[in-house]
Amino acid sequence: MSPPASARVAAAHPAFVERATGRELDDWLSYFEPDAVVLTGTESARRATSALRRVTDAGTIVFDPNGHDPVRGPRRVDGVEFVFAPTLADLDDVPETGPAYVLSGLLSLDVDRAALSTALAGLDEYRAALEQGSDTDGLVHLSTGLPEGYAREWDGLSVVGAGAEAGVGDRPLVAFDCRPDGLVLSNTLKPSRLGLRALDGVGDTRARRLREAGYGSREAIAAADPTELAAVDGLGESSTERIVESASAVVDGRVVRRSDAPLPADDPVFVDIETDGLSPTITWLVGVLDGTPPDGTYRSFVQRDPDDPGGAIREFLSWYDAEADGRPVVAYNGWRFDFQVLGDHVVEHCPELEPIWDAMDRFDPYRWAVEQDNAVLPGRTNKLEDVAAALGHESAGTGLTGAAVARVYRAWMDDRSPETEPDWDRFETYCEDDVRALATIWTALDESGRVVSATSTDAGDGTTQGTLSDW
Known part of the structure; x- marks a missing residue:
């Protein structure tokens, strides 16, 4: 069965792009492999836009809805119709009928905490601009002013959040697979899984110290002499062993065994x-x-x-x-x-x-x-x-x-x-x-080093519920 056509749009807040290292940006983009990258937020992000243009290839669209001279108008992205609409006037370019995706920052959430209710800010003006020349059937409206996971019909208008704070703190970065039939599928990755921080036991501080010591990539750590690596400030022998094992697993694409605990003996x-x-x-x-x-x-x-x-x-x-x-x-x-x-x-x-x-x-x-x-x-x-x-x-x-x-x-x-x-x-x-x-x-x-078990591996049933999106 051939996979359905789709265009992938990666979203990130400018704050993430501006603080990320070059390796982390490369890591992010290589993980999602997007056809377009959109910046969220409410203000122009020239520094972030420039940084993205340096690390993306010529065929990748970089869209800052709040930018000085943003991408605008209809574009066909990997076989899927899009309209990039930084302003209400750009909604004139929305086709009369779908399927198509309208990508903008024109819709956001207005939360009334006293009444415990939400409204879609900008909806009336948005709808008025659309009704000047298009039907809403078959259109999906992605807004960078709305959080990832937001999806709602507003009187026939299909609205999906494009990750308003994607990458802020450790909020997940998000990429959307936009299919011609209007189905939007999201993929997420936490910023803490990028670069050196993807390694077990490495947070912001250790990542900085490793870079300062000359270990700027996972490849460098996998190939490092453990004794020399253990001399890095804040690392010890046991931490070094774990970090090297993690780097080797990721770089070499293999399982690294840490014990001789058995697997079940029979064919599963x-x-x-x-x-x-x-x-x-x-x-x-x-x-x-x-x-x-x-x-x-x-x-x-x-x-x-x-x-x-x-x-x-x-x-x-x-x-x-x-x-x-x-x-x-x-x-x-x-x-x-x-x-x-x-x-x-x-x-x-x-x-x-x-x-x-x-x-x-x-x-x-x-x-x-x-x-x-x-x-x-x-x-x-x-x-x-x-x-x-x-x-x-x-x-x-x-x-x-x-x-x-x-x-x-x-x-x-x-x-x-x-x-x-x-x-x-x-x-x-x-x-x-x-x-x-x-x-x-x-x-x-x-x-990776099988040891035959002669006993049951049933671990019991004391567990917690997982989530479908995680697994």
Whole structure:
């Protein structure tokens, strides 16, 4: 399946751009690989604009809505129609019909703390300018005056926040994948994951001291003599060892083992689930990979009927009991989401299968590597997709996230009509991509120095809820 066309817009506040080092700016842009970069905030940002033009290539649009001579008017960006509108007058260039994205800083939130209410500041003037010559159908309005995560319909006007304070402090930097069908998918990265600060145990102070000592890149630290590195002010032997391990993992794209803690001995079954949200009422898709990342057999257990919330789980557990009994079931961040949700839904919807679930050996590579400190993972973050990509996994490029999939299924639950029916094949491909990514991580852990376990690895069920956007 070919991934849908999309244009990626990265957003950052000028304060981030102006304080970031050149390496951090390069790191940010190489992580997101945007087609356009937009500066948020409410004032002209000449210094930030100049800094961005120095580090972006000629084909990348740099847009400061408050600038002296900003980009304006219609642009086709990687096959997607945009209108850059720094002023209300520029809304004259909005096409009469969509699909298209209108990018501006003209809309912001007006919060009434006494009344505990919000309004969209600038909406009346904005709508009046639009109504002079365009329909609002098919248009998505991205505003740098609104926070990332804001998405609302205002009397037919589809408004999305473009990250008003992206990168301020440690607020996440954000990039938006804008698709021709009007779907906007967000990707985030905290500034603390850029440059030297991406390394375990390195904050602002240590990053500065390392740079002053001549270790200005992750590559330099990975290649450093540990004894010389330990002499840097504020570092010791144990800190140095951890920092070098982290740098080696990121630079070399490999897992660095920190202990001889065992992995499960038997061949695993890799699992990922899709639900209807953060407080799920249904597990409607259980994706299973049996075998290696490239060649294993993938199976989907799908429940298209929301009125039978236990259907997918019943099919999965019945298959497991017949075909994979006794093998460990592996889920990434499983103890914070997948295992917790599956366990709750087994009890609620198919209690007759509790003995199968209770006897199952479950293993979470994220908990084992990160929380129990058994290995350093190579991703810029410890998200599944970042770690797998660093290990060479090639994404299927569905353009989906867990949160987006959940939203679509909730719409299907509310209105089972042809207009809201999910693209089942695409969602199954998304889930398959995740379990193959998981298998890639498992293989790397296994090859990094396996010690066979003769005992169960079931870590219990005392966990906290994760978030779909994180994993």
